[in-house]
Amino acid sequence: MERVNKNLKLISKTIKLIFNITGRNFYWVMLLTLFTGLSPVISVLLFQQLLNAIELKQSTLNQLSILLFIYLGFSLFSSWLSSISSYFNSKLRLLLEYKINYLIIEKSSLLSMKDFENSEVYNKLTRLENEVGYKPFQTFQALLGIISAAVTFISSAIILILWKPALIIILIILPFLSLYYYLKIAQEDFKIHFERSNSERQAWYISYLLTHDFSFKEIKMYGLKNYFLKRFWALKSRFRNQDNSINKKKMIYGFIFNTIQDICMGVVVFIAVISAFTGKLLIGNVATYIKSIGMIQSNGQAMVNNIYMLYESNLYMELLDEFLSLETEKVNSGEVTIGAINSIEFKNVSFSYSGTDESLKNISFSIKKGELVAIIGVNGSGKSTLLKLICGLYTHYKGLILINGIDLQMINKESYRKCIAVLFQDYLKYEFTLGDNVTLGDVDNINDTQKINKTLQLANVDFLKNSEESYRLDNQLGNWFDEGTQLSGGQWQKVAIARTYYRDASVFLLDEPSSALDAISEKRVFDSFFKLANDQISMFITHKVAVAKNAEKIIVINFGEIEGVGTHSELMSSSEVYRGLYQKDQIDSNVELVKNS
Ligand SMILES: Nc1ncnc2c1ncn2[C@@H]1O[C@H](COP(=O)(O)OP(=O)(O)OP(=O)(O)O)[C@@H](O)[C@H]1O
Numbered sequence: 001m002e003r004v005n006k007n008l009k010l011i012s013k014t015i016k017l018i019f020n021i022t023g024r025n026f027y028w029v030m031l032l033t034l035f036t037g038l039s040p041v042i043s044v045l046l047f048q049q050l051l052n053a054i055e056l057k058q059s060t061l062n063q064l065s066i067l068l069f070i071y072l073g074f075s076l077f078s079s080w081l082s083s084i085s086s087y088f089n090s091k092l093r094l095l096l097e098y099k100i101n102y103l104i105i106e107k108s109s110l111l112s113m114k115d116f117e118n119s120e121v122y123n124k125l126t127r128l129e130n131e132v133g134y135k136p137f138q139t140f141q142a143l144l145g146i147i148s149a150a151v152t153f154i155s156s157a158i159i160l161i162l163w164k165p166a167l168i169i170i171l172i173i174l175p176f177l178s179l180y181y182y183l184k185i186a187q188e189d190f191k192i193h194f195e196r197s198n199s200e201r202q203a204w205y206i207s208y209l210l211t212h213d214f215s216f217k218e219i220k221m222y223g224l225k226n227y228f229l230k231r232f233w234a235l236k237s238r239f240r241n242q243d244n245s246i247n248k249k250k251m252i253y254g255f256i257f258n259t260i261q262d263i264c265m266g267v268v269v270f271i272a273v274i275s276a277f278t279g280k281l282l283i284g285n286v287a288t289y290i291k292s293i294g295m296i297q298s299n300g301q302a303m304v305n306n307i308y309m310l311y312e313s314n315l316y317m318e319l320l321d322e323f324l325s326l327e328t329e330k331v332n333s334g335e336v337t338i339g340a341i342n343s344i345e346f347k348n349v350s351f352s353y354s355g356t357d358e359s360l361k362n363i364s365f366s367i368k369k370g371e372l373v374a375i376i377g378v379n380g381s382g383k384s385t386l387l388k389l390i391c392g393l394y395t396h397y398k399g400l401i402l403i404n405g406i407d408l409q410m411i412n413k414e415s416y417r418k419c420i421a422v423l424f425q426d427y428l429k430y431e432f433t434l435g436d437n438v439t440l441g442d443v444d445n446i447n448d449t450q451k452i453n454k455t456l457q458l459a460n461v462d463f464l465k466n467s468e469e470s471y472r473l474d475n476q477l478g479n480w481f482d483e484g485t486q487l488s489g490g491q492w493q494k495v496a497i498a499r500t501y502y503r504d505a506s507v508f509l510l511d512e513p514s515s516a517l518d519a520i521s522e523k524r525v526f527d528s529f530f531k532l533a534n535d536q537i538s539m540f541i542t543h544k545v546a547v548a549k550n551a552e553k554i555i556v557i558n559f560g561e562i563e564g565v566g567t568h569s570e571l572m573s574s575s576e577v578y579r580g581l582y583q584k585d586q587i588d589s590n591v592e593l594v595k596n597s
Helices: 002-022 024-056 061-110 119-131 135-163 165-195 197-210 213-221 225-277 283-324 383-390 413-418 434-439 449-458 489-502 519-532 568-574 576-596
Strands: 343-351 360-368 372-376 398-403 420-423 507-511 537-542 553-558 561-566
Touching: 002 024, 002 061, 002 135, 002 283, 024 061, 024 135, 024 283, 061 119, 061 135, 061 283, 119 197, 119 283, 135 165, 135 283, 165 197, 165 225, 165 283, 197 213, 197 225, 213 225, 225 283, 343 383, 360 383, 360 537, 360 561, 372 383, 383 507, 383 537, 413 420, 420 489, 434 449, 434 489, 449 489, 489 507, 489 519, 507 519, 519 537, 553 568, 553 576, 561 568, 561 576, 568 576
Parallel strands: 372 537, 372 553, 420 507, 507 537
Antiparallel strands: 343 360, 343 398, 553 561
């Protein structure tokens, strides 16, 4: 019962959502659906008049012609309306698909980083995206199907009941019984789908791995194709068996109900024919009753099928409803709007992704405008996490982050983020033009060709050049679209650095900006970054002491804690971790020397 109530609530929510999206079109489609439901019955009644007029021979040829004309005119009118109806249906299909897709991606962009790192939210999103092309419309179609079939069913039933009131018993009991059993199967179907959603995501993931470029090389080289295909097929076979067993149940129930219904209706047809034979009924009426019986059978079944489909697509609408109701990140909640960042201060900040293990513990430091700061530490020590906290991507931290002396939680995030230019470790490689790849750093200023060229130079981009000072900005990058130039890992990184520099920011944050660069490019990139760092806050993450030592302040992170803060020489005497990293650097450069000699 609880499930039924939930489904009814969902259906009403779905109708509201569809109404909000489709607006006036909704009324038109409803009107046309009502007409589509009524038209077969009107047509049958008109035909009955025609047949009875012929049989009774009381009408003139003129009157007969008028009746025939009305009947044919109505048929033509119905077929016109049916074409108009299918036009409106396709219009709505597109509107629903695109608008719901839009709502999903709009909502995704408003979620917080925490939501995106939550597998449940992420999986929901993937599933919604995958089925957006047909599920919402399927729900709508099922609703229309129910309305249209119900109108035909009820009006046909009225015709039969007016003739033989006792028929009401068969007409009502049979469809309800059938619906009851179908809904029981639907519930089982729903439960199966719900329980296997994790396995369905796994199957989806395997298919994603096998059909995308990022995974192609590794799958090929490690010979994983057959292994993955086997896993995929095993999962799908299990789903197929479950679905087959549901379909078999549906078939058996359908078989039983159709047989009972056919026998009952056969008896009614028999009574009608005998009544006509004995002169108690006119031929036109017999034809109407027989046709009505047919319409009751087919529309009764259509109603049950559509209710089943609606029930099934409710699973999707439930997901959609949950997803659209997720709390969004409150970017405008902070009262204070800022135009520039002059200082950043962490006071006893601790942070945990999962709510259990802390990735950062008790972090305290401060940075002022004009400072160049390096963050150094071994893998997994918490450097990138610290950078993401500075970016304001997480709000569930303990302690205090002060920006210009103001609590970050109080600052309007939109204004805050405008002040920051960041290069993440997993920066994006936009499959757009070279120019777009740079100006996406500041979309409010996309036409400053001179600045784009200068920024590319600053980031040491030494390819796709027209001349010394100008670049082929219209050159498409990547290989997803026509005439694209695929870049190497290091070339992509330089373009991403240019994007960061293009932003008119007061804080520059670079997370391992030279991870994909050769030694010469690395030196050039850092030289230009160090030159840039005069009036802003500049911060970079590195594993190399040789690079970090150029900073005025170096923060050493170890196991999520600050192990030392200071200049190179200060840390060489005070920080064990720093000295360890320095020695490792030395060993690496000696190995390089030996290799090169
Ligand atoms: N999205 C996440 N969800 C849960 N835990 C995470 C997430 N990102 C990082 N961690 C954990 O937080 C810790 C710190 O990770 P972080 O990426 O900040 O380290 P890092 O110092 O930048 O490492 P590296 O030098 O390898 O880039 C690690 O233990 C890691 O497992």
